[in-house]
Amino acid sequence: MRHLFLLFVYLVLAEKDELSNINELLTELFQRRIYEKHATPLNDRSEQIEVRLAFVIAKIIDLDTRTAILTMDAELPCKWKDEHLFWVPQIFGGIETLTLKYDEIWRPPISLYFIAADSSHSSKFEPHNLLLSYTGEVSWWPQVSLKTYCEIDLSNFPFDAHVCNLHVSIPEDASRVNLTTLNPGCESVT
Numbered sequence: 001m002r003h004l005f006l007l008f009v010y011l012v013l014a015e016k017d018e019l020s021n022i023n024e025l026l027t028e029l030f031q032r033r034i035y036e037k038h039a040t041p042l043n044d045r046s047e048q049i050e051v052r053l054a055f056v057i058a059k060i061i062d063l064d065t066r067t068a069i070l071t072m073d074a075e076l077p078c079k080w081k082d083e084h085l086f087w088v089p090q091i092f093g094g095i096e097t098l099t100l101k102y103d104e105i106w107r108p109p110i111s112l113y114f115i116a117a118d119s120s121h122s123s124k125f126e127p128h129n130l131l132l133s134y135t136g137e138v139s140w141w142p143q144v145s146l147k148t149y150c151e152i153d154l155s156n157f158p159f160d161a162h163v164c165n166l167h168v169s170i171p172e173d174a175s176r177v178n179l180t181t182l183n184p185g186c187e188s189v190t
Contacts, residue, residue, distance in 0.1 A: 021093030028092075029085055030104075040176045041082035041106050041136075047176070051108040053078045053168065054182035058143070063162070065154065069116045070164050071147045076125070077182065078108060078140045086136040096134050102127040107140060108177055109170050116147040 029035060042049055054077045061071040082105060089096050107130075125142035132138055150164035170177050 021095055022098070025087060025092040025095055025098065028087065033084060035084055035105070037104065037106050039106065041080075041084050042176070043083045045176075048178040049080055049108075049176060050178045050180060051078055051080045051110075052180050052182050053108075053110070055166070055168065061145075063150070063152075065152050067116075068150050068152050069147050070150045070162075071145075073143065073145050076110065076142050076144065076168070078110070078138075078142070079182070080108065080138055082106065082132070082136045082138050084136070085132055085138070087134050089134050098132045100130045100132055102129060105130065105132070105138065108179070110142075110179075111169050111171065112144065112146060112166060116149055 040049055056075045056077065057072050058075055059073040061073065063070050085105065087095075110125075125144050128140065128142050130138055130140045146166075148164050148166050150162045152160075152162050154160050168179065170179060
């Protein structure tokens with residue numbers, strides 16, 4: 001029983017030490033360095049930040065052949081490097097990654113176009129946590145439910161294929177963001 005108690009005390013102290021390291025790291029990143037989440041995370045203001053993204057259909061809900069509308073749930077995995085959020089893991093107890101809330105750091109201003117409007121399906125991204133690496137690499141997996149128009153051709157049913165265009169873009173004022181694709185075979189990203 002004594003060994004079990006000592007193990008419990010050790011685990012509690014280890015968890016407390018890890019929480020202390022996490023709090024110290026968060027203080028360093030967001031308070032001492034005065035992080036500004038509304039500014040593009042670049043040290044050189046003349047450069048562009050590269051945002052790599054993919055489009056992954058998680059679930060096809062419906063393909064309405066009468067209205068030519070595809071309803072789906074999708075993910076838009078994104079990766080970029082935040083030049084202001086890096087650290088040396090050894091200084092902070094070996095911490096190599098942090099999970100951050102959706103609104104704590106800069107995110108690319110991504111928009112979806114050619115969406116079929118409908119009040120029951122929003123094309124807004126669902127809040128989703130971000131994963132931050134000690135190198136400054138950020139990974140974000142926003143999820144969205146949307147409807148888009150498709151070119152439907154049923155002449156080869158049941159072996160038919162359909163073309164559905166969905167454009168991922170950034171606002172014109174976000175000229176310092178360069179979108180590239182993680183999807184092989186994806187035509188383009190603007």
